[in-house]
Amino acid sequence: MPIRLRFAHAGASVSLRRGGGSLIKKNEENPGSELPKVNAAPAVDLAAWLEELPPTMAQAQLLALALPRRTETFSYLQPNMQLALARRLDRRDLVEIVTQMSADDRADLFNHLTPEEQQRLLRGLAREEREDIRRLSAYAEGTAGAIMTSDYATLAADMTAHEAIELLRRKAPEKETIYRSYILDCERRLIGSIRLHELILAAADTRIEEIMDHAPVSVALDSDQEKVAQLIARYDLLALPVVDKGGRLVGIVTHDDAADAMQAETTEDFQKIATVRPFSQSVREASMGVLYRKRIFWLVLLVFGNLFSGAGIAFFEETILAYVSLVFFLPLLIDSSGNAGSQSATLMVRALATGDVALKDWRNLILRELLIALALGATMALVVFPVGLLRGGSEIALVVGLTMLLVVIIGSLAGMSLPFLLSRLRLDPATASAPLVTTISDAVGVLVYFWIATAMLSL
């Protein structure tokens, strides 16, 4: 069972308060009060309740739980709370919990400890868990290796269905999922997989190799977690096996861990689209300092971008003094360009993230985007033309209409191309945030506007 991401956590808690589960109804009216049915409540709800308590009480309540339940509840706590408790607990209590945690959760907790705490914990663990932690905590964040678990069930190809079921019965309680078992050859290479219900449906003496799937989908250790989630979604898998370079099975990523990873990536995309530097905490719980630091970087950077627009304006100061009504249309024109650009950029960022669109599609899409932008720009030119007539006469109207057409096209093409460009440079396309596209479109828009004005109004 995974450590729930913070936002997923808080999210579901809200849903429950809207009436999702009758279990914590009582809690709803008086959050932080005693949980009504400690024994019946799902562990995730217990964890949410513990997080509302002061650490001393949370520790006492956690230790009051029976052991398998204590571990499960601990696994659902947010990383910060786990850390706080891990530091308060006796080493014996901590080791007891950590030994029972699933391999991926254990590695996550381990990664959050200081080197001294890691050593202290490792000394308390049995050799098997120790090696498991060392292995799982070594993979780069965002890869299949980092979100996989080593709790999977394996079978041999020459077992019978009956033998396999008996083996699973004996081993099942330890494993994160037994709904699919993996078949390995003598060198631990993945040669097949089989679902529990196929085993149950098969005649008792059927050999596994006759009924197993001989070509299970798998990923490499360093595969991007986004790709892992996409494969799990495409093939409706409960878990995806992870293999090393030699094709040996090293772990599985379960569907829920992949979904959590995907949710975190999506939230990161939202943050980037809004020029907020990624942070993985809950917005509700993030400190003011964190939010300030995550937001100020791009805000200041974009100020310098906007100075280009200012410089453009300064260059055309005479035009402005001669036709001050041009300024009236300035926000309108540069915003429209930015809006069209944000539309294209955001659509592409999402399409690249879900895999709807690939790098190679750029050529096909750019022509279509040009035609759409032409239609959008023409429509908007028609809309602003009468406003131009009213405010400044026919010459101004022409300048404004023509500018609108051009800046919408420029904005759209820039907005569409930037995510591809970033992706090609192996940067995250989501960095092509709406404000960045807007700033670029603004600077270009100012130049185009006053250049057209200067030319057409023959200044």
Added chain:
Amino acid sequence: MPIRLRFAHAGASVSLRRGGGSLIKKNEENPGSELPKVNAAPAVDLAAWLEELPPTMAQAQLLALALPRRTETFSYLQPNMQLALARRLDRRDLVEIVTQMSADDRADLFNHLTPEEQQRLLRGLAREEREDIRRLSAYAEGTAGAIMTSDYATLAADMTAHEAIELLRRKAPEKETIYRSYILDCERRLIGSIRLHELILAAADTRIEEIMDHAPVSVALDSDQEKVAQLIARYDLLALPVVDKGGRLVGIVTHDDAADAMQAETTEDFQKIATVRPFSQSVREASMGVLYRKRIFWLVLLVFGNLFSGAGIAFFEETILAYVSLVFFLPLLIDSSGNAGSQSATLMVRALATGDVALKDWRNLILRELLIALALGATMALVVFPVGLLRGGSEIALVVGLTMLLVVIIGSLAGMSLPFLLSRLRLDPATASAPLVTTISDAVGVLVYFWIATAMLSL
């Protein structure tokens, strides 16, 4: 098995081309060519391959598949392709496929047909399937009812584990998932659930009621699909039971269908954030007409919003003529306000969507937002102050610095509050798009800027 959403579809296909599965390696170099191993390839890959073919060939290839596989492949086709084939196939062939489809896929296909086609299809089906379609196709889009399936396994509380396993063995092949079975009383009320591996682990004569979970999490028929997905994620469920007002089990939502629904909602949020009206097609495959229509609405609407900024400028024309260097700072100031606002709005839209933040959190968050905005605004005022000094002297620098502080605060507060306001009005918070927030901030920014300028420069 669900109909894969288009973007999920295309997405995974991309991943595969990057080297995910060796199965379709050959296909990679020559897309649209014959699939190398029709018998070994997963149905979802077969479906992706069929979609590349002209309809006549796709039909022939589909009918060449053996029956259970034909249905599975058909279920994975995109809705448009399903429709095209459904219209080409003989009624007998169509009925054969439709009868075997999972209940939710069948209802989805049905909903896409014209009323005449629906009648034609219904006449060919057995009474059970007919009633199932009528029932499932009646629920409002976006609710649990619309994405649930009626293919679930049920058990009685007084069965033994052995009897239950035998029952599942007989019924399993028809059911979408048997990893969790539901226990109903004599009036079909949901009284418990049990996992397959608990049945397998239990002694053969254990009665279900002794080992079942007596308080399974469930949702109402009209629950929002977002809430369904949140509950499934929170409790790491494979499926969530859906009950009617009397607590009777009417269906289950499987984790993969919930994930697809969630992915669609997230994409919609991205579209809304970028002022693109929601469309559920793939960006790659959407026609130019669709993209034009989905984009033009807000672009034109925002033009009228921007006219307020223009009107503000017109009102202060004299100030501008007296201090034309003020225009230099105009894009900078209004963009900064818009950027800060987009940051807040997008963070809140996402936090409300994942449930990280609830309506009632507004009070707590608004004060924090004010303090953060104060810090952001002060930093940015310090950044632009020297630029003001350089371009226009100390008075202009003061005006620009003070304006920056105020507009960043106003933009942030507006950006944060708008999603809450929309949510309270029962509108989608994602409508508080970055461009809308920018437009509002712009208009306010222009007024604040020139008002401060007029006052401080004593015009």
